[in-house]
Amino acid sequence: MLEFVRIEREMPDKRPAPLRVKDFAEIYQAMSEIRAAAQASRCSQCGIPFCSVHCPLSNDIPDWLLASAEGRWQEAWLRASATNAMPEMCGRICPQDRLCEGHCVIEKGFGAVTIGAIENAIVEQAFAQGWAEPISPPVERREHVAIVGSGPAGLAAATRLREQGVQVTIFERQDRPGGLLSYGIPGFKLDKSVVMRRIDWLQRSGVTFRCGVSLGQDVSLAELRERHDAVLIATGAYRARRLEVPGASLKGVVPALEYLVAENRREFGDKLPASKDRLLDARGKRVVVIGGGDTAMDCVRTAVRQGAKSVRCIYRRDREAMPGSRREVLHAEEEGVEFVWCETPEGFEGARQVRAARLVRLRLVPDPRGGRPHPEPVPGETRQETADLVLLALGFLPEPLALARGEPHPETHPDGRLKVNPDSLMTSVPGVFAAGDIMRGASLVVWAIKDGQRAARAILDWLAADQKKVDGRAAA
Ligand code: SF4
Ligand code: SF4
Numbered sequence: 001m002l003e004f005v006r007i008e009r010e011m012p013d014k015r016p017a018p019l020r021v022k023d024f025a026e027i028y029q030a031m032s033e034i035r036a037a038a039q040a041s042r043c044s045q046c047g048i049p050f051c052s053v054h055c056p057l058s059n060d061i062p063d064w065l066l067a068s069a070e071g072r073w074q075e076a077w078l079r080a081s082a083t084n085a086m087p088e089m090c091g092r093i094c095p096q097d098r099l100c101e102g103h104c105v106i107e108k109g110f111g112a113v114t115i116g117a118i119e120n121a122i123v124e125q126a127f128a129q130g131w132a133e134p135i136s137p138p139v140e141r142r143e144h145v146a147i148v149g150s151g152p153a154g155l156a157a158a159t160r161l162r163e164q165g166v167q168v169t170i171f172e173r174q175d176r177p178g179g180l181l182s183y184g185i186p187g188f189k190l191d192k193s194v195v196m197r198r199i200d201w202l203q204r205s206g207v208t209f210r211c212g213v214s215l216g217q218d219v220s221l222a223e224l225r226e227r228h229d230a231v232l233i234a235t236g237a238y239r240a241r242r243l244e245v246p247g248a249s250l251k252g253v254v255p256a257l258e259y260l261v262a263e264n265r266r267e268f269g270d271k272l273p274a275s276k277d278r279l280l281d282a283r284g285k286r287v288v289v290i291g292g293g294d295t296a297m298d299c300v301r302t303a304v305r306q307g308a309k310s311v312r313c314i315y316r317r318d319r320e321a322m323p324g325s326r327r328e329v330l331h332a333e334e335e336g337v338e339f340v341w342c343e344t345p346e347g348f349e350g351a352r353q354v355r356a357a358r359l360v361r362l363r364l365v366p367d368p369r370g371g372r373p374h375p376e377p378v379p380g381e382t383r384q385e386t387a388d389l390v391l392l393a394l395g396f397l398p399e400p401l402a403l404a405r406g407e408p409h410p411e412t413h414p415d416g417r418l419k420v421n422p423d424s425l426m427t428s429v430p431g432v433f434a435a436g437d438i439m440r441g442a443s444l445v446v447w448a449i450k451d452g453q454r455a456a457r458a459i460l461d462w463l464a465a466d467q468k469k470v471d472g473r474a475a476a
Helices: 033-040 061-069 073-083 087-093 115-129 152-163 192-204 221-227 256-267 274-279 294-306 326-334 445-475
Strands: 144-148 167-172 208-211 230-233 253-255 286-290 310-315 338-341 343-349 356-365 374-386 389-392 432-434
Touching: 033 061, 033 115, 061 073, 061 115, 073 115, 087 115, 087 192, 087 445, 144 152, 144 221, 152 167, 152 192, 152 445, 192 208, 221 230, 230 445, 253 256, 256 294, 256 389, 286 294, 294 310, 294 326, 294 389, 310 343, 326 338, 343 374, 432 445
Parallel strands: 144 167, 144 230, 167 208, 230 432, 253 389, 286 310, 286 389, 310 338
Antiparallel strands: 343 356, 356 374
16 A cells, blocks of 8 residues: 555546547446556555545445455455445446545645545446345345335435345336436446446345336325335435526526436437427537536536537536536536636527527625625626527426325425434334435435435334334233
């Protein structure tokens, strides 16, 4: 270890921008075992590993880096998967520059250890070598848990519950599982085969998936509570934040997720209705994306790959204040995306179809309380940006649960998030838990995985307490 003084930080090989914009394949090649071991040996095995402190899952990063550096890959896999139900997703899509790698102590001066790439290399070895065996719990239990939603929180909870022998059924309203992993994240960041490999692994681990089933429409919460010992709601946050400006309802002004879902469906080989297909395709169009987060970056990079005439990202603050990963911004710039800082739309022009965005110039005013600078309009400074397709990536809110009249509804916050007991993640309805974006608000996949794992532990405690009551009643 401590090889950081001798070995330079290296990312996995990245396909050149002119080549990678021609398809939706992942832009990084897998890192070879030899390179990953060499990169892992750069870790200085800190007494207080700030990488782990800033990993939402508190992964034992120095431990699995040491095992990788010494070629003990199976041990690295066991350690990595002990705290993370889906390390292959996090290695690919975590904004490591804001999390583990951004806090690596050798980051300044030497360049952070490439933690995400090594996490990926560990998982790819595990699947290739057959170490990632399906779950085979020591005892099959009778208790049954229903999970509503098959995104990262639902899948992570299912993994941890199956490890303890609990029977799990996941209900998914879409026609295939994976939620945001399948339909929200583009293939150039997370290949669909990686998501489907994990779904297949969960099926072989005994998890039942029931797709095309909507809560409130095809099954009620009351039915789920009656048939199962506990219910976990992990339906995510898919309701787009709206932009209340004139022209926002013109044809061609589209919420980001609707656009991304359409492209992800094409990648799965699905056929879209012709009118949707045309509307949600950037080929030959001048595309304007409003927003500065990771979803905005996914949109601009998707539009480039679809063959847009031009792609511009409009953000109301400056580069430093962008919430998206720096790495994603860099990838977008390499791929030909132009960024416009400190502007925001005050309206859209067009008869039926959008033709232009009317943009107002902003200046950043420092926050006296030390927060992010506040954007303020510069009087009289407006301009028009020609646009055939405008994608709004302004964040997402949870959709209200569609529950039957008369059945108890979990209490919600004003923005639609489900209220939970912070310790047990149980909602106001006994035996009904919540995890991921529906509980936390739109956030990173790694936080949803954490919530799913926590919810599984809380459900196991609930089931154990319930069993004690049953045993107590039987003894009496
Ligand atoms: Fe880093 Fe994410 Fe992996 Fe944690 S889960 S070590 S933050 S890549
Ligand atoms: Fe290794 Fe960096 Fe973590 Fe320290 S902070 S243990 S050097 S990865």
